[in-house]
Amino acid sequence: DAMVIQNPRYQVTQFGKPVTLSCSQTLNHNVMYWYQQKSSQAPKLLFHYYDKDFNNEADTPDNFQSRRPNTSFCFLDIRSPGLGDAAMYLCATSRGDPEQFFGPGTRLTVL
């Protein structure tokens, strides 16, 4: 089945220790998104790639970076995680139309 895969499903890191979350897709979609979702809150868009073009949201902290080495993979790098960065991180893809396809998410814990 074509799908969006996120690894790992659960990630524990230490305060200030860089961490990378991974997303891959077999849908061959040209757009990939990263969302942060904290408990009882709406998913919040951090940034997205349209093909190789990176689009950062204005309020995304500089601590969050992303890489998209090819169509299939996209990474979320958190350079110095703080306690406030503990959240569910969702990856999504689209064909360049409004409908998005989501991965299962990675739950990040910061100790």
Add this chain to the structure above:
Amino acid sequence: AQRVTQPEKLLSVFKGAPVELKCNYSYSGSPELFWYVQYSRQRLQLLLRHISRESIKGFTADLNKGETSFHLKKPFAQEEDSAMYYCALSANSGGSNYKLTFGKGTLLTVNP
């Protein structure tokens, strides 16, 4: 800027009862509205979108531009409908660049 409001954090109904999950939005352009659903331990997935005007799993939603609402309705709720429901608005930020703004979600519980 766009905003999506789901006024009910929790909604509990009995099996067979009608259910309505409320969604209001604010957006200066022409909106495209969606309902996404997340069942327990599953990924967020599209339930329906307003332009398709489909009924999915017995759910319907009508876009009311006058009231800026997109409420989700089902005449007879089933236990398997228990899930978190998110209303989302898609704004075109240029070309084929679409971004979703989500509401905070409503947790629907259908009791036997």
